[in-house]
Amino acid sequence: MPEPNIYKEHSKFFIAVDCVIFGYENEELKLLLYPRRFEPYFHDWSLMGGFVQEGESMYMAARRVLKLTVGLENIYLEQVGGFSEPERDPGGRVISMAYYSLIRINEHDKDLVAEHGGKWFSISKVPTLVFDHAEMVENALKKLQHKATYELIGKDLLPDVFTLTQLNNLYNAIFQRSFDAGNFRKKIGSLKVLDRLATKQTNTSKRGAFYFRFKENIDHNQYDRIVKF
Amino acid sequence: MPEPNIYKEHSKFFIAVDCVIFGYENEELKLLLYPRRFEPYFHDWSLMGGFVQEGESMYMAARRVLKLTVGLENIYLEQVGGFSEPERDPGGRVISMAYYSLIRINEHDKDLVAEHGGKWFSISKVPTLVFDHAEMVENALKKLQHKATYELIGKDLLPDVFTLTQLNNLYNAIFQRSFDAGNFRKKIGSLKVLDRLATKQTNTSKRGAFYFRFKENIDHNQYDRIVKF
DNA sequence: GCAAAAGTGTTACCGGTACACCCATGT
DNA sequence: ACATGGGTGTACCGGTAACACTTTTGC
Numbered sequence: 001m002p003e004p005n006i007y008k009e010h011s012k013f014f015i016a017v018d019c020v021i022f023g024y025e026n027e028e029l030k031l032l033l034y035p036r037r038f039e040p041y042f043h044d045w046s047l048m049g050g051f052v053q054e055g056e057s058m059y060m061a062a063r064r065v066l067k068l069t070v071g072l073e074n075i076y077l078e079q080v081g082g083f084s085e086p087e088r089d090p091g092g093r094v095i096s097m098a099y100y101s102l103i104r105i106n107e108h109d110k111d112l113v114a115e116h117g118g119k120w121f122s123i124s125k126v127p128t129l130v131f132d133h134a135e136m137v138e139n140a141l142k143k144l145q146h147k148a149t150y151e152l153i154g155k156d157l158l159p160d161v162f163t164l165t166q167l168n169n170l171y172n173a174i175f176q177r178s179f180d181a182g183n184f185r186k187k188i189g190s191l192k193v194l195d196r197l198a199t200k201q202t203n204t205s206k207r208g209a210f211y212f213r214f215k216e217n218i219d220h221n222q223y224d225r226i227v228k229f
Numbered sequence: 230m231p232e233p234n235i236y237k238e239h240s241k242f243f244i245a246v247d248c249v250i251f252g253y254e255n256e257e258l259k260l261l262l263y264p265r266r267f268e269p270y271f272h273d274w275s276l277m278g279g280f281v282q283e284g285e286s287m288y289m290a291a292r293r294v295l296k297l298t299v300g301l302e303n304i305y306l307e308q309v310g311g312f313s314e315p316e317r318d319p320g321g322r323v324i325s326m327a328y329y330s331l332i333r334i335n336e337h338d339k340d341l342v343a344e345h346g347g348k349w350f351s352i353s354k355v356p357t358l359v360f361d362h363a364e365m366v367e368n369a370l371k372k373l374q375h376k377a378t379y380e381l382i383g384k385d386l387l388p389d390v391f392t393l394t395q396l397n398n399l400y401n402a403i404f405q406r407s408f409d410a411g412n413f414r415k416k417i418g419s420l421k422v423l424d425r426l427a428t429k430q431t432n433t434s435k436r437g438a439f440y441f442r443f444k445e446n447i448d449h450n451q452y453d454r455i456v457k458f
Numbered sequence: 459g460c461a462a463a464a465g466t467g468t469t470a471c472c473g474g475t476a477c478a479c480c481c482a483t484g485t
Numbered sequence: 486a487c488a489t490g491g492g493t494g495t496a497c498c499g500g501t502a503a504c505a506c507t508t509t510t511g512c
Contacts, residue, residue: 012241
């Protein structure tokens, strides 16, 4: 028989999730932040978060927050790590799990974001953040870079169809360095995870650049590394 | 002024830590497990865990559990990930953070472990585990492998001094494959993170093998990768 | 024709891998 | 002398990086 409430002597805690929301626009990796509405740290920038509810996993809570924040469901979401220093939040004892998500910046609900004062910041110009949110962002970026190293990302950040130059720029933005265009193209080609379409992008160059699209059902285990550290 | 208890409307949860304790012995990577003492899952094997207390971070809780479990302090400890499915623990709603630690198996307190029925299992022969503990172990092993890929590990698992063959065997155990002895030695040498001592191990071969020791103050960022996936 | 972005080709080099080979020593 | 584990040398191969070069097309 189950032990009758063997746990009740222990302490309970508020559990929050904080979402590091990445987007890509104008050749920059961007981060969605919100202004804190009360002291302490009034006016400082903050990740969007929320409290875990009864009967809800942390992952579910993060999905709920994202739905309420950017109006999107079924977007990429991954756990970053737990933050539990007793004094991390002066407002009370709150243990938080950071998640990071990737969204197509042009597909999110801009009005919803504006309602709460949300603003996109370039990853290279992140302002001071409340509590330990800077560490959450830092760890999230490392996770994103790691992911981008071992598999070709872009599906969640770029439009459905995109040019290799756009993908190259995305990688430049994520790693804050410049990948050789020729070598990048060859590497991408060798992965065989993109389909080249018949259509071309014509607004950025006279010659035009072929559009590409991610294949369906990619086996991520077959990938070579893309970036060499 | 601080908002007066803006959080109180939210739910609170029990927070636990579960420790994936790795050790190395007889050319095998091992895992320390404990038998569960009550239903459900009576007699099944389980990670050693404990509840987070007031004023304590999850990391501190994990250190406390390790001190009580194997009698060791100041050992390697790293967060693996949070587990929060509502039904994960039939005994109650508990959110758990998994940690993994590396210990020198011959330095831990064997009597303390025996008291609680703890037993070491080869990583290749892990029994059925309670709840989501198998997933914790799996993720912990992946983290360990990743760590071992980007920096030379062994300091926390091997004795102070060791031979290159021992280190080679440790890597074989961690990755469950066999690294070429010649190539392994060359790679390790190129990292310049070990000092060769004047003394030799003489019990395993007639010729004897030089002992090595990790240098102090190693800058982990300078490392090459050790394992190519 | 020329500028500008797209896309290809060439070459040198480095590191991983496989494996043959030498070394030191206890029996 | 020979078996045994320790340790070194070598040759091949593939991927990376740097960069020169060609293609296409609007102006």
